[in-house]
Amino acid sequence: xxxxxxxxxxxxxxxxxxxxxxxxxxxxxxxxxxxxxxxxxxxxxxxxxxxxxxxxxxxxxxxxxxxxxxxxxxxxxxxxxxxxxxxxxxxxxxxxxxxxxxxxxxxxxxxxxxxxxx
Numbered sequence: 001x002x003x004x005x006x007x008x009x010x011x012x013x014x015x016x017x018x019x020x021x022x023x024x025x026x027x028x029x030x031x032x033x034x035x036x037x038x039x040x041x042x043x044x045x046x047x048x049x050x051x052x053x054x055x056x057x058x059x060x061x062x063x064x065x066x067x068x069x070x071x072x073x074x075x076x077x078x079x080x081x082x083x084x085x086x087x088x089x090x091x092x093x094x095x096x097x098x099x100x101x102x103x104x105x106x107x108x109x110x111x112x113x114x115x116x117x118x
Contacts, residue, residue, distance in 0.1 A: 056099075059084055060092050064101065064115060071112040 056064075062082050066073050075093065079086045096102035103114045 056096075057092070059088070060096055063089065063092055063096065067102070067113040067115060071114065073113070 059082060063078055066078055066081060075086055075089045079089045082089070093102060097104075101115065101117050103116050105112050105114050
């Protein structure tokens with residue numbers, strides 16, 4: 001039974017169609033078969049739902065602003081300028097690093113901050 005006969009004989013009976021479908025043979029050109037043997041490279045694009053700086057707190061924005069003005073600014077100095085505790089500054093810097101916005105270049109003493117993305 002070919003697919004045309006299967007379709008015409010399936011009015012009201014879907015099981016006949018599936019039985020007929022199993023019997024259908026499809027010829028595929030050799031060129032198409034060769035193309036399917038090539039490796040497939042998938043690209044999954046991330047949806048740009050938000051900019052990295054959209055979900056930052058006020059303190060995180062202030063920290064970035066201070067670092068832009070002076071890349072060698074210390075956590076202690078940031079703490080005094082913003083008016084928050086030093087451990088809160090460390091937590092906020094950790095978040096900025098995790099988000100890929102901030103990087104420390106060099107050691108704690110003598111190094112500097114580099115803003116990666118804004």
